[in-house]
Amino acid sequence: MASTARQATLLLLLTLQVGVQPLLMGWYASEARDVRLRVGVVEFLKLLLALVPLSLTRGEAGLLNQLKTWKLRAAIATTVLPALIYVMQNLLNHAAVVALDGVTFNVLNQTKIIWTALLVYLLLEDAGQRDDAVAFTGMYQALLAAVLSALAGSIIQRALQREKRNQYMVTVELSVLGELTLLVLAGVQDGLMQSSDGDSQDMWEGWSVMTLAALLCQALGGVLVGFVIRDCGNVEKSFAVVAGMGITALLETHFNGKPFGHNALVAMALVAISTALYTLNPPAKKTSADTSELEPFLAPPTVVTVSSNSVHTSSTSRQEMRRSVRQMQILSEVPTAPRQLEAIV
Template identity: 35%
Template sequence: MATANGAKSSSSLATADGANSPKVLLYSILLTLQYGSQPLVSKRFIGKDVIVTTFVLICEIFKVVFALILMARDGSLKGLSKEWTFMGSLTASGLPAAIYAVQNTLLQISYRNLDSLTFSILNQTKIFFTALFTFIVLRQKQSIQQVGALCLLIMAAVLLSVGEGSNKGPSASNSDQVLFYGIIPALVASLLSGLASSLCQWASQVKNRSSYLMTVEMSIVGSLCLLVSLLKFPDGEAIKRDGFFHGWTALTLVPVISDALGGILVGLVTSHAGGVRKGFVIVLALLVSALLQYVFEGKPPSLYCLVALPIVMISISLYMKYPYTTRRRRRRRSKDPFTD
């Protein structure tokens, strides 16, 4: 027991030291700024005339480029031709790719019709859907504290949905636009994100797919799905009429690059510091969203946001700090003499 405890203490100390290193601190600060500023950056630099599908397609191209660079750097790109198969790729990445393609489109629609803080808070409901689908797909259980945290998260989402959606301001049509083109797409995107995340985790564990390779595969398949959708949806006609880059400026590349780099930072923070640090980064990012919205838009958070924000912060903190532990580990804490 002494050896086990000593090993555990050493491991915990090493993890703590790594999580507090200057490099990890830098990653955490950059991720906080990126995550908190992404809604505002997208809203300011993506013009109303930009066709949503074209933006998503360019984002996917940048993801592929960054993933290939990272694969070349770690040496995994060299043996790719021997290991990769079309059926293996389609089985592992096909469905998640199609789901992410729809999710990304919904996110871009939601960006344009919600303020930055409201979007950031609603976006946190993906934690609930991720937990739900990982239980369904992978039988991954949650602790009592985590279940309570997820309930708090849903309370905040319902509060925002009812409050912002029923806020009859100067015109009811504006309120309907917020509900149907802002809140509902954000919630559906979060549901799809949870489903796709669980499928990706399944592919990683069962199919042994590397995260970089899956990024490339899903971006390519997702792009193909979007291109096919252009045959039936209005964006296809808009591209034929106005051109692929209609409404684009040089600044439109800012949210594209930011989104791609954000995915890399999430992986760096998680691998070096764990999910707890990433959870606190998300909480801090919500505060960054509120601050940036006030500074650049002069718009203070609504009453519904002010009530929902602390609920979301408490929820994410609880969820990350109290992971599920097996009964075997809990029984080690004490022995009941009457159960021998």
Template identity: 35%
Template structure:
């Protein structure tokens, strides 16, 4: 009995410590996620070549992941187990997909306001649910399906509103639609597919998250590098140089973006192995980040949300809240 009590009292501080870390990392992830569109819009000039910013972000991710792996002592162990075939099998395809997705996001950043980008970016939840069902047979509850329909309504509302002349008075509506909304929606589809593939690699291949970050960043950078031989970005790099259009401030959104990917892994890790706990935490982050984006856009740009954003925001917040709160529960027969 005494031994049991001592075990409980010993585990309680460690649990409280883990909870503290979860909320600490969640706070930073909320600020990063909410501020990223605004920071990218202000500090990345339109002249910056998209491929260079994405490749630089991947390099920062590799450095952060290697530092964290060295700190936890897993770097030496992986030297014996790591194989090229295993890396390409687990990380090759999602890396190439994420490389294309990041390029599309960089294009979209420049042609949408921060809040519209953040709200419309949540459509990736729809495609993540779709591809996890196709690849992993991960089912959704009735409430989650309803939440996804709310998200679709918000996406359609924003697409029609912001792509119209009324929704975008300062920019060409065609430019907003074809260089802002369409790239972002395609990026959401790619994000859903890549997320499902990463989950498959994690569950089936038992691939560590930090190792996947390193492998995917390297493979993705190689894919982007190969694409420069026959792309407009490649010609621009040859003509103007790799860092054309860069300023010292450009490093801020690049680093922020890379750190955000690491923070997602830390939040998920410290939230524990319980899927519901990590989902609720990340759901809180997403909803809070939308509000942070709206506040920062109003404070720094003096731009209040458009009517379409005001109508779509509560739909997205409600959708994400329902989706995270009512996960699918496995029935006894299925178990």
């Protein structure tokens, strides 16, 4: 397990990234209409961010050794399903973050805490009609993305903590699979929609250098999340995002002129209370050297074992029985001596 200082640093960085990310996306990415393209660029940036340290690292954690020891079966078992989930989650989040203000988006995103705790427990075994146009707004997108994030994060936590997989390789696998999924999705959608020839020219409309900067910040957050899940846990990651919600509220008030109302204060108070309750009452952790589990192995060996036909004893048990028999014989002979003397007299 990582040191407390490392855990605190990772959680602080994640808190800051989550706090500024909604504002950056609202300022610089809202004009970039193609959601698939935004998600694809983020996945490509995460791939680069994972390959660079892998290439610079030597030894067992290096790129060459990781490729030699890489197993398709392990990758399929640990990253295929989370990659598909993350693609859907990212598409929903990118659509929701430009439709909602930062505070609302982050508040809705925090419903993942309940789902995360439940799914981590299950996976790791730690103990009205509406119009179709309104039925799937940014709120529904953010809520569904929160559930998907909890599910994918729980699966990744199991892969990183139980199976001891390299974090960078998991990021590479997730990014590659995410890009392939987006390409397949784009091909299917374009085939169904039969887009015109001019659509490809408008693909980069609304993009700027700051758009890339906002997406790079999100990619850094995606890599950072992997370290937080591995070294701190998925539930702790969710609480770091809750703290980022407070930073988002302050930035929204200062830069966008959106006041921090009473409802937001109540929500933040509830979040603080729930965080304190979780911190003061952590789940009991099982230890490998649990004395209750070792008691059967520490118990003394059985002296006599009974079979269906006869009684058997071990060699040590037989020696102990012989000693006891001799002692009984000596004790039985001692009281008879006076009687013999009396008879002689």
